[in-house]
Amino acid sequence: MPAPDLIEVRRYGGGGPLVALLHGGPGAPGSMVSLAWELAGGFTVLEPLQRRSGGAPLTVARHVEDLAVVLPEGAALVGWSWGAMLALSFAAAHPGRAHSLALVGCGTYDAADREVYERALVMRLGEGSLRRVEELRRRMAGAAGAQGDRLLAALGRLMEEAQAYDALPETGDPVRVDRQGHEETWGDVLRLQAEGVEPAAFAAIT
Template structure:
């Protein structure tokens, strides 16, 4: 395949026939990126531009999400790993570097554990480690409420929408933007950044989100997972925004397990570190490309 700076956009067909939206651009080492969620869509357009001189970046929407074909699942890590393998095979027939953000960091790690021979390096961004939810969930909820609570009217509206049994699509977008304002260290620009995350808006696949989060609660935090990470013979860079509302200490278990790991903490960034420290983020990713 011939790559150009302007890139290519189309679909990749998974082995069960589901069509996945994908886009490749840039030049250099292939870097397939896995967006957060679960149940969201690719928000890496800025990252692709930031890294375009370092790598051929591949963005994609996970099954049933964003611009990918709406389907009935299945909503399992095994299925999503197979989808990622279809994207990888289409854009990088040999090996690729992987970058995953938040839930996407878990997916990228799961893929690397399943297919280490197909991965050249892993960039693990703003994940929650390999321990149980107890390592991070309580502190995350406390920090979320504190940040949203900085603006009483915003908090009241967020609470009203959170407690509503059903939301319209417009209300779902409003709720998401209100919640996403908590993800940024720069509190003045947080509403602007959160609005940008929701533009374009494709709707949250809540069924997908609930199923994959439930699977994580069952499967994460096991001795088997820790042992598998200890055996992962790949260069890994962990990139954290120090001001992420998910406690960064939750990632310590993963850092301790990995044999080839470097950790970069960006002090003035939150959950989307490339937004608030693009230079630091680019430099961190460049270390493994």
């Protein structure tokens, strides 16, 4: 178990270059476990499980500093979706700490790109799945607690089906979805963009 205020970090493998996998969501810790096992044969893999909601509202800066505490220097960062955005934020705040970045399906940084993403998503989902996405989003608006977590998990599965290519088999390990953490963190992502902080800050990445 981690110390009281440290995030949990799962470790896989035991030899080879050091790789840290940053999951998407926000609020979907555990969603990189299939890739972690896939890489474990040739790498030392760390899977940080991002902080859950329940204390002070979650922010990008809090997630960045959580990583700064638990990740050793020189790890390659592999981020998926929101995790790719977090990798960029971490590398900008701590230049030189990461060996390299691999950004997979990185999130968007302005309204125009989000519109392009939504159009592509509509094309990939198909009519039936699109109706299901709209229904889940509508139900999430009035949901809280465990019900909100379940709805976000269902939405995440649909989104992953639309975005993934040649997906790895699931391991059976549960994804600990945190809808409140998702909303708190994503709200801060949008604030940083509206204030012009990100992506401008990424110029510091070395």
